[in-house]
Amino acid sequence: MEKPFAITLDVGSSLANKTGSWRTYRPRYGDRLPPCNNACPAGENIQGWLYHAESGDYEQAWRVLTQDNPMPAVMGRVCYHPCESKCNRGELDQSVGINSVERFLGDQAIKLGWKFAPPATASGKRVLVVGAGPSGLSAAYHLARLGHQVTIHEAGPLAGGMMRFGIPKYRLPRDVLEAEVQRILDLGVTLELNTKVENIEASMQAGGFDAAFLAVGAHIAKRAYIPAGGAAKLLDAMQVLRGMEDEEKPMLGRRVVVYGGGNTALDVARTAKRLGATDAIIVYRRTREKMPAHDFEVEEALQEGILIKWLSTIKNMSDEGTLTVERMELDATGFPQPTGEFETLEADSLVLALGQDVDLSLLNGVPGLEVEGGVVQVGPNMMTGRPGIFAGGDMVPSERTVTVGIGHGKKAARNIDAWLRGEVYTPAPKHELATFEKLNTWYYEDAPKTVQPTLDLIRRQSSFDEVVGGLNETNALFEARRCLSCGNCFECDNCYGVCPDNAVIKLGPGMRFEFNFDYCKGCGICSAECPCGAITMVPENA
Amino acid sequence: MTATVIKFYQTGTHTVGNRLLDPSQRSVQADMRRTNSLNSGHRACQGCGEALGARYAIDAAMQACDNQLIAANATGCLEVFSTPYPETSWQIPWIHSLFGNTAAVATGIAAALRVKGRSEVRVVAQGGDGGTTDIGFGCLSGMFERNDDVLYICYDNEAYMNTGVQRSSATPGAARTATTPAVGPAPGNVFGQGKSLPLIAMAHEIPYVATAIVSELRDLEAKVRRAMEIRGARYIHVFVPCPLGWGTRSDQTIAIARLAKETGIFPVIEAEHGELTAVSKIRKQRPVEDYLKPQRRFAHLFSPAVNTAAIAQIQALADRNIRRFGLVDAAAAAGAE
Amino acid sequence: MLKQCEGSHAVAATVALCRPEVICAYPISPQTHIVEGLSEMVRDGTLQHCEFINVESEFAAMSVAIGASAAGARSYTATASQGLLFMAEAVWNASGLGLPIVMTLANRSIGAPINIWNDHTDAMSMRDAGWLQLFAENNQEAADLHIQAFRLAEELSLPIMVCMDGFILTHAYEGVDIPTQEQVDAYLPPYEPRQVLDPREPVSIGAMVGPEAFTEVRYLAHAKQMQALDRIPQLAAEFRQQFGRDSGGLIRTYRLEDAQTVVVALGSVLGTIKDTIDDLREAGHKIGVLGITSFRPFPTAAIGDAVSHVERVVVVEKCFAVGVGGIVSRDVRTAMREHPHPIYAVVAGLGGRAITKASLRQLFLSAMADELEALTFLDLDHQAVNRELERERLTRRSGPIAENLLRDLGVVAARVG
Numbered sequence A: 001m002e003k004p005f006a007i008t009l010d011v012g013s014s015l016a017n018k019t020g021s022w023r024t025y026r027p028r029y030g031d032r033l034p035p036c037n038n039a040c041p042a043g044e045n046i047q048g049w050l051y052h053a054e055s056g057d058y059e060q061a062w063r064v065l066t067q068d069n070p071m072p073a074v075m076g077r078v079c080y081h082p083c084e085s086k087c088n089r090g091e092l093d094q095s096v097g098i099n100s101v102e103r104f105l106g107d108q109a110i111k112l113g114w115k116f117a118p119p120a121t122a123s124g125k126r127v128l129v130v131g132a133g134p135s136g137l138s139a140a141y142h143l144a145r146l147g148h149q150v151t152i153h154e155a156g157p158l159a160g161g162m163m164r165f166g167i168p169k170y171r172l173p174r175d176v177l178e179a180e181v182q183r184i185l186d187l188g189v190t191l192e193l194n195t196k197v198e199n200i201e202a203s204m205q206a207g208g209f210d211a212a213f214l215a216v217g218a219h220i221a222k223r224a225y226i227p228a229g230g231a232a233k234l235l236d237a238m239q240v241l242r243g244m245e246d247e248e249k250p251m252l253g254r255r256v257v258v259y260g261g262g263n264t265a266l267d268v269a270r271t272a273k274r275l276g277a278t279d280a281i282i283v284y285r286r287t288r289e290k291m292p293a294h295d296f297e298v299e300e301a302l303q304e305g306i307l308i309k310w311l312s313t314i315k316n317m318s319d320e321g322t323l324t325v326e327r328m329e330l331d332a333t334g335f336p337q338p339t340g341e342f343e344t345l346e347a348d349s350l351v352l353a354l355g356q357d358v359d360l361s362l363l364n365g366v367p368g369l370e371v372e373g374g375v376v377q378v379g380p381n382m383m384t385g386r387p388g389i390f391a392g393g394d395m396v397p398s399e400r401t402v403t404v405g406i407g408h409g410k411k412a413a414r415n416i417d418a419w420l421r422g423e424v425y426t427p428a429p430k431h432e433l434a435t436f437e438k439l440n441t442w443y444y445e446d447a448p449k450t451v452q453p454t455l456d457l458i459r460r461q462s463s464f465d466e467v468v469g470g471l472n473e474t475n476a477l478f479e480a481r482r483c484l485s486c487g488n489c490f491e492c493d494n495c496y497g498v499c500p501d502n503a504v505i506k507l508g509p510g511m512r513f514e515f516n517f518d519y520c521k522g523c524g525i526c527s528a529e530c531p532c533g534a535i536t537m538v539p540e541n542a
Numbered sequence B: 001m002t003a004t005v006i007k008f009y010q011t012g013t014h015t016v017g018n019r020l021l022d023p024s025q026r027s028v029q030a031d032m033r034r035t036n037s038l039n040s041g042h043r044a045c046q047g048c049g050e051a052l053g054a055r056y057a058i059d060a061a062m063q064a065c066d067n068q069l070i071a072a073n074a075t076g077c078l079e080v081f082s083t084p085y086p087e088t089s090w091q092i093p094w095i096h097s098l099f100g101n102t103a104a105v106a107t108g109i110a111a112a113l114r115v116k117g118r119s120e121v122r123v124v125a126q127g128g129d130g131g132t133t134d135i136g137f138g139c140l141s142g143m144f145e146r147n148d149d150v151l152y153i154c155y156d157n158e159a160y161m162n163t164g165v166q167r168s169s170a171t172p173g174a175a176r177t178a179t180t181p182a183v184g185p186a187p188g189n190v191f192g193q194g195k196s197l198p199l200i201a202m203a204h205e206i207p208y209v210a211t212a213i214v215s216e217l218r219d220l221e222a223k224v225r226r227a228m229e230i231r232g233a234r235y236i237h238v239f240v241p242c243p244l245g246w247g248t249r250s251d252q253t254i255a256i257a258r259l260a261k262e263t264g265i266f267p268v269i270e271a272e273h274g275e276l277t278a279v280s281k282i283r284k285q286r287p288v289e290d291y292l293k294p295q296r297r298f299a300h301l302f303s304p305a306v307n308t309a310a311i312a313q314i315q316a317l318a319d320r321n322i323r324r325f326g327l328v329d330a331a332a333a334a335g336a337e
Numbered sequence C: 001m002l003k004q005c006e007g008s009h010a011v012a013a014t015v016a017l018c019r020p021e022v023i024c025a026y027p028i029s030p031q032t033h034i035v036e037g038l039s040e041m042v043r044d045g046t047l048q049h050c051e052f053i054n055v056e057s058e059f060a061a062m063s064v065a066i067g068a069s070a071a072g073a074r075s076y077t078a079t080a081s082q083g084l085l086f087m088a089e090a091v092w093n094a095s096g097l098g099l100p101i102v103m104t105l106a107n108r109s110i111g112a113p114i115n116i117w118n119d120h121t122d123a124m125s126m127r128d129a130g131w132l133q134l135f136a137e138n139n140q141e142a143a144d145l146h147i148q149a150f151r152l153a154e155e156l157s158l159p160i161m162v163c164m165d166g167f168i169l170t171h172a173y174e175g176v177d178i179p180t181q182e183q184v185d186a187y188l189p190p191y192e193p194r195q196v197l198d199p200r201e202p203v204s205i206g207a208m209v210g211p212e213a214f215t216e217v218r219y220l221a222h223a224k225q226m227q228a229l230d231r232i233p234q235l236a237a238e239f240r241q242q243f244g245r246d247s248g249g250l251i252r253t254y255r256l257e258d259a260q261t262v263v264v265a266l267g268s269v270l271g272t273i274k275d276t277i278d279d280l281r282e283a284g285h286k287i288g289v290l291g292i293t294s295f296r297p298f299p300t301a302a303i304g305d306a307v308s309h310v311e312r313v314v315v316v317e318k319c320f321a322v323g324v325g326g327i328v329s330r331d332v333r334t335a336m337r338e339h340p341h342p343i344y345a346v347v348a349g350l351g352g353r354a355i356t357k358a359s360l361r362q363l364f365l366s367a368m369a370d371e372l373e374a375l376t377f378l379d380l381d382h383q384a385v386n387r388e389l390e391r392e393r394l395t396r397r398s399g400p401i402a403e404n405l406l407r408d409l410g411v412v413a414a415r416v417g
């Protein structure tokens, strides 16, 4: 229509007015490192796989997860989930049940038979992995996916390392372990059982290996000197737990005392209970607060009727099985000191659970190697002092967990891969941490953590059935959706919605957003209202 | 374990969008094809809540009527920042006549449409609190009383902003404006004055009255949608913080609105034919100080000395709202104790 | 069809024939009978396709008309006096937005003191509001002007006020020829707006215009009114052709051919003036009359031409600008820049005071003798005025003027008794 001058205007013509010139600060999208990812010893991209789990695309979630960790079903059961301790949601209500979702994905993969994609190309390089524990298996998996030919030499009759011969069945059913090991082997990894490596250099030479990854774990039980009568039944935790994998279960009697305060002590006591012990007593030098075992495990043990004698040391054991126990007191530094007060305790057997040392005999005579405190020293690239020989897991200085072992395996594999090509592996630089105060938690609905079902007590005390159940599809989805997506845009559309100047351009599903700096006035609302802290305001001319 | 109803804890219960929701359930603002009825290039201050509220409301109305919408707009910030010659930010047929006659202009448009048989075309009128509760009140009340087929939307920023922040009948007690300066024995706006237009609208027993707030987009859109389903006089009162007039940081516009609701200062309610039909509960109740402190218009309540009496008075008003409208869930309140 | 009826009803009936689509009504004397009549026609179905809206004020009436007109509907309202002032802001707005609203103004004075009777103060208060103002001399013309007004307003996209003297015309029974629907339809095509609010072709109407374009907008409004100076006589001619009578136009002259003195006036008083002139003509005085029908736009050239041969001009006006004097007379003066004759402004008939033939005759005689002051108040009670002035000079608290005057005249005293 013919419009009257000046008082009537063409719609949308204000686009000619570029209000971006008002800006003194500009918004910037960025990615931050979620604290869960940062805390995961296996270096999982937790947030990344939760993202797919939230959409119900479990296979994709599993695929993202297994880029870092090949054993989610195992991890979902035995990992002490430091990720959850660091999860920002913990400050809101309760941390996201990352571990339980991980387990769900792992179980789902087993149930539905998901397989790893075979490597695209073969490198022609041969790598020897010593030990089929979590660390060795992880290295084998990653090396295989990188196209290398991997052979594992395992001294024992079955794969799994401590996952099989340490961790009891009621926490890790063996079919789960076997399924995840098999999937790794299906990638073309050769596993040679009952093949103990006596001399690493010889084995490498014999097999024509270009590099080796050592992960022999720590299997030699530590002993404390406890004077004991010849007839007294004195065992170590490794003997007991390893014996659980034999036809003949260990004979511990009705009254079992376990000496030590780590998770191993708990596992032994709980195993003893299941084997029929009426009394399973843990004797520990210090207090509950000082106990290295994880709280939830202590809790589960206490529920099952395990008794714990705190602040006590065992002085001796008579032939009849009478233990002399001294009461201890913590000094100012928190160290236990003897009090000279004694009491006695009757036991059919005493199991020592005082930790393990590494058997390093296979490294005898290897030049350049450095051993300190009974463990092999490695560089940041996991290589020992001998070029081409890498090591990880319990045999190197670090926390001894399955997860750390798996992380080492991954890290070593990447470094071995680079080393084989004469290169140096440089990990991608880490983003700044997504801390809680960067979040705008208003936008997240209150949602307490899903409680995993647990086996009833009677069955726990009498059988080796798995104690903790898994999530089902509904509550796994629920749990995944509790994730706040700390530090990384999850396409909630908030910025797109809240900009008073329509200066946020939505690029479409999966493509996130862009700013339209022609019109962005730099008010900062998008940044303030971004739930996950993915937008920062920076000075315009910085 | 019993099955759990799947909620969208992360992405959508409160956020604008939600990649996990069925497209039909997503907010209008999350839609890439939203009309942006108030387009970029307008001259509202940085972080203007009114610009935001207007786009929210009009986009939602546009969607509800298949883009068959005409708007009448009162004088005020929204009009001035959107249509300075030679540019307009509006993408819809829009008219500005005067400050105090918007409801009547809308009545005229609605009458014209009716007489021309264009029943598919809908009419909104919009204005600031001054244009609505004060100078435009007569025309508004007339439009209500006649039950004209108009949706009137008031963007309440609690003062005459366009003329430089003067008191209106929507200005709260103690607030500093250019005509209620923070000087003398009782600084700021006088307590015990002002009016609640939503309640007055309800007293007209018109088919639909609602209040909404820019921090609750989904609620706002739902209310616009509901209003658009109804014929006759409808009123939506949208609370829109004004960074300039309130002395708040431009990035805090939504946060301040949220606090207005969470303190009980601004009740978010819905009524049909004069009867309250729904209230939006407070999710995490907060003391009024949390709302007052970040606003320079209330700075005199905190320095040089804390004016506990005035703050208590404001708290009492918030508490009365909470009581009157049942803004706090009894169960939630018990749980919190 | 010739109908003996009240002026208001004649107007109502004629407006209805113009097919208005939206009518806004708010009561004020002496306009009320017009919208009452229309309301009845809408209710009983005589007038179809029309929304009749009872608004809450004149401000709303004009505002509803603005909205309706902007949305493409032919819109009509009527008011008077206080009502016009109450809608003042919207009056300006309607013209500023170029909306062809037609409004009947039943001319009435403006208070205080409140007064419901006729004069032209209300119309004059809005003479610069950008509206066209057409003044009717009698009820026939009042009715006819509405038909022309709709046509002209819509052609120009400007609003028009049809002014008719309150009571004198609105309440007078006269024979009025009410045209047929066919006649009106043939003269007045359906409204085709220049700009319209429509989702099919959205526009923003009513932008804020700053110094960079405001003058141009104003100039364009003026230019349109100047176009009207050409269109008004054409439309009147067309009207005569179709309806067979003279109505409208810019000015109307009477016995002006050889006049040395011309009396200028607006509205119904022209009738009395013509009667007086007839008498004076009989007595041999060379005196004539010029009635202004279109006060806005002001027909400067037409008046200038018409009075070029006269020696003096007497403007009888029912209004005045306090502190200055005549209003119409000042505009007339601009039309006579080339003829430096004396112009006598005569303020008459304020607040309904009767303008009698006797007074006029006296007045014209003195004018012809050039014995008039530049500004004269017809039939002013000098005594009453002087008493009050004296009272104010003597006492501070002299009391309300209106009541004082009434008391002096014995009106109040009699009532208080």
Ligand SMILES: Cc1cc2nc3c(=O)[nH]c(=O)nc-3n(C[C@H](O)[C@H](O)[C@H](O)COP(=O)(O)OP(=O)(O)OC[C@H]3O[C@@H](n4cnc5c(N)ncnc54)[C@H](O)[C@@H]3O)c2cc1C
Pocket: A078, A079, A080, A130, A131, A132, A133, A134, A135, A136, A153, A154, A155, A156, A159, A160, A161, A162, A163, A166, A167, A168, A195, A196, A197, A198, A215, A216, A217, A218, A219, A241, A263, A264, A267, A359, A362, A392, A393, A394, A395, A399, A400, A401, A402, A403, A405
């Ligand atoms: C009782 C118990 C419970 C535990 N529970 C948990 C738990 O719940 N969560 C957790 O994260 N961690 C747990 N841990 C710790 C965890 O099991 C270990 O840290 C982890 O298994 C170490 O992995 P690794 O691969 O380094 O060694 P290992 O798992 O010990 O595996 C080493 C493998 O190398 C083989 N081997 C050794 N020497 C040779 C050789 N010379 N040639 C060939 N093969 C050789 C061994 O037979 C073994 O299979 C537990 C440990 C114990 C003892």
Ligand SMILES: Cc1ncc(C[n+]2csc(CCOP(=O)(O)OP(=O)(O)O)c2C)c(N)n1
Pocket: B050, B075, B076, B077, B078, B099, B100, B127, B128, B129, B130, B131, B132, B135, B157, B158, B159, B160, B161, B162, B163, B168, C089
């Ligand atoms: C009749 C009239 N009186 C006063 C004004 C001046 N005026 C223009 S906008 C405005 C303030 C508008 O306040 P509000 O309606 O609350 O809208 P806001 O600008 O705060 O959004 C005023 C007082 C005017 N334009 N018209």
Ligand code: SF4
Pocket: A034, A035, A036, A037, A046, A047, A050, A086, A087, A088, A089, A096, A098, A482, A483, A484, A485, A486
């Ligand atoms: S909320 Fe999600 S992203 Fe954030 S720490 Fe927890 S699991 Fe990681």
Ligand code: SF4
Pocket: A026, A027, A498, A499, A500, A501, A502, A503, A504, A515, A519, A520, A521, A522, A523, A524, A525, A526, A527, B047
């Ligand atoms: S909300 Fe819009 S205008 Fe404000 S900083 Fe973000 S993009 Fe810019």
Ligand code: SF4
Pocket: B043, B044, B045, B046, B047, B048, B049, B050, B051, B077, B078, B081, B157, B161, B162, B241, B242, B243, B244, B245
């Ligand atoms: S003064 Fe307030 S309402 Fe007006 S444009 Fe600025 S922020 Fe918006």
Ligand SMILES: [Mg+2]
Pocket: B128, B129, B130, B155, B156, B157, B158, B159, B160, B161
């Ligand atoms: Mg305001």
